[in-house]
Amino acid sequence: MIRFRTTRRERTEVPRTRSRARTVVALAAAATVAVALPACAQSQRGNEGGAAQSGGTLTFGAAGAPDLFDPFYANDGETFRVSRQIFEGLVGFKPGGSTITPELATDWSSTPDGKTWTFNLRTGVKFQDGTDFNGDAVCANFDRWYNQTGAAQNPALSFYWHDNFGGFADHKEPSLFDSCQAQSPTKAVVKLTRATGKFPSVLAEASFAMQSPTAMKKYDANNIVAAGDSFTYPAYAQSHPTGTGPFVFDGYDKGNGTITLKRNENYWGPKAKLDKLIFRIIPDEKARLQALQAGDIDGYDLPNPADWQTLQQNFNLEIREPFNILYLGFTQKNNPALQDLRVRQALAYAIDRKTLVSSTMPEHAEVAREFYPPSVEGYSPDVQDYPYDPQKARDLLKQANASNLTVNFYWPTEVTRPYMPDPRSIFGAIQANLQAVGVKVNPISKPWNGGYLDDVDNAKADLFLLGWTGDYNSPDNFIGTFFGSLNNRFWLQAAPWGQQLGDALRAADGQPDQATRVAMYQDINRKLMSQYLPGVPIAHAPAAIVVTKKVKGLVPSPITAEEFAPVSISNS
Numbered sequence: 001m002i003r004f005r006t007t008r009r010e011r012t013e014v015p016r017t018r019s020r021a022r023t024v025v026a027l028a029a030a031a032t033v034a035v036a037l038p039a040c041a042q043s044q045r046g047n048e049g050g051a052a053q054s055g056g057t058l059t060f061g062a063a064g065a066p067d068l069f070d071p072f073y074a075n076d077g078e079t080f081r082v083s084r085q086i087f088e089g090l091v092g093f094k095p096g097g098s099t100i101t102p103e104l105a106t107d108w109s110s111t112p113d114g115k116t117w118t119f120n121l122r123t124g125v126k127f128q129d130g131t132d133f134n135g136d137a138v139c140a141n142f143d144r145w146y147n148q149t150g151a152a153q154n155p156a157l158s159f160y161w162h163d164n165f166g167g168f169a170d171h172k173e174p175s176l177f178d179s180c181q182a183q184s185p186t187k188a189v190v191k192l193t194r195a196t197g198k199f200p201s202v203l204a205e206a207s208f209a210m211q212s213p214t215a216m217k218k219y220d221a222n223n224i225v226a227a228g229d230s231f232t233y234p235a236y237a238q239s240h241p242t243g244t245g246p247f248v249f250d251g252y253d254k255g256n257g258t259i260t261l262k263r264n265e266n267y268w269g270p271k272a273k274l275d276k277l278i279f280r281i282i283p284d285e286k287a288r289l290q291a292l293q294a295g296d297i298d299g300y301d302l303p304n305p306a307d308w309q310t311l312q313q314n315f316n317l318e319i320r321e322p323f324n325i326l327y328l329g330f331t332q333k334n335n336p337a338l339q340d341l342r343v344r345q346a347l348a349y350a351i352d353r354k355t356l357v358s359s360t361m362p363e364h365a366e367v368a369r370e371f372y373p374p375s376v377e378g379y380s381p382d383v384q385d386y387p388y389d390p391q392k393a394r395d396l397l398k399q400a401n402a403s404n405l406t407v408n409f410y411w412p413t414e415v416t417r418p419y420m421p422d423p424r425s426i427f428g429a430i431q432a433n434l435q436a437v438g439v440k441v442n443p444i445s446k447p448w449n450g451g452y453l454d455d456v457d458n459a460k461a462d463l464f465l466l467g468w469t470g471d472y473n474s475p476d477n478f479i480g481t482f483f484g485s486l487n488n489r490f491w492l493q494a495a496p497w498g499q500q501l502g503d504a505l506r507a508a509d510g511q512p513d514q515a516t517r518v519a520m521y522q523d524i525n526r527k528l529m530s531q532y533l534p535g536v537p538i539a540h541a542p543a544a545i546v547v548t549k550k551v552k553g554l555v556p557s558p559i560t561a562e563e564f565a566p567v568s569i570s571n572s
Helices: 003-010 077-086 133-148 159-164 213-218 235-241 285-294 303-316 342-350 351-362 391-399 423-436 448-457 475-483 499-508 514-532
Strands: 059-064 092-094 100-102 105-110 118-120 177-184 187-192 225-227 230-232 247-255 258-263 276-281 299-301 316-317 323-332 406-413 441-449 463-469 534-540 544-547
Touching: 003 159, 059 285, 077 247, 077 258, 077 276, 100 105, 118 177, 133 177, 133 187, 133 285, 213 235, 285 299, 285 303, 303 316, 303 544, 323 342, 342 391, 342 423, 351 423, 351 534, 406 423, 406 448, 423 441, 423 463, 441 448, 463 475, 475 499, 475 514, 499 514
Parallel strands: 059 276, 059 299, 406 441, 406 463
Antiparallel strands: 092 100, 105 118, 118 187, 177 187, 225 230, 247 258, 258 276, 299 544, 316 544, 323 463, 323 534
16 A cells, blocks of 8 residues: 555656645645635636637647546546546645635535534536536535445555545445535535544545536446456546536547547636647657657646756746655664664764755755645744764764664666656765765665565665655645554654654644644654654755747646646747
């Protein structure tokens, strides 16, 4: 499960660089306070004037082919990039940010215990097949997710449900979800089994978009068949995805590697400016660059930072604000010396992170002081810092009787990530720093999907490079993901504080009062950096998305949730 999570997150970063907003604002809605939208029912996707405009066709270079078009069963960024244009959720992400904003719900509120949530719904919204969007449709979607059976319960398919809500209606495992009731066409009440700080933010995830109950029934959306390690998907997931969004699915030409969407002429908000949106599948990044330069595509995601300066001369390169973390992880399973806090602190002092970031990271990358960005709730301004201090590192190693420390240091090949654009250079810089304080480094490199992730997730490494780009603005999505389980790559069952950390994370996530929750996470972050130190935060690195100068209106997203409805193609 842990391995799949990592693989998924990494894949999702293709739509994923899970991006950089110009300004990312911390999530600030208290669980007991209603979150209201000004009375206008304008979509955040729309332009100010709201007038429909024909913008021709935009072709975007996609890094991979979606396996399917039902976002509930998806876990890869290329599927989500497409599905975000077709579907909408009760809540969405504010354009250019990571905070949630009303989408199909106009506002929401919770009971003081954080377990019962009431969503007021937009009126006059229809799914693309003409089905009304209302309270019954909302509950039909929640009930569908909760009542998955058989192969559909496999975490490889229902990953985001497993990851955020837990079990299903068969009660084999506990679930965060309890029930959904449609009190009226414009009101749905969702009950949870416990409070959690990630709700309702998690509903902005593409997997939890609202889908037409009529279309799902007509095309047998839940009919997933397992065949060995693969799955056969129903007609709905392959050819009939039906949401409320500004674009309608128009076909997938596998032979030519193109997915075509067309404008939803019956969209409830401002219509998309483009007539058509085409995703052209070009797996190789250099080939995408060449296609852009040749005029065959109008843009693509995650251009190599080495090409940024050249691209800026002739194209619009949008640099996203970092919403990620690169860290050096410690595994405490195989090397007893790493169970000594003084040794882990010594390694932290030994790394010249400032020079590493300036020499190996893209422009605007930042040295990380904690395991998530400052924009996320609970970031603490007063954590213990570890400035570059080789002599202090040597002294701590001597105090711990580890002056002759040897570590197996894993680093990945055949991969780049927004937070790790050049693994070889990053590894080389850290290796040199460690050797300079007397640590013997045994380098072990493996392909990202050819043994590296497997070995790291099975706790074979002493030191390893890994990172994360946030799915949404919640501490649980960062440090809860990293340290919430004892059975993980850090092998926290070997740490006397491992259970204490996990308990603290669960308690903070379950605290309904926001001010108290923030204080609890700040305390956890202070302890992570002073008493626990399961790894060393290295950097928050920006990623980019590039389009031609004719493309107007694209807003880069820190969680790669770019929306193409406001985008147009200029003839000038």
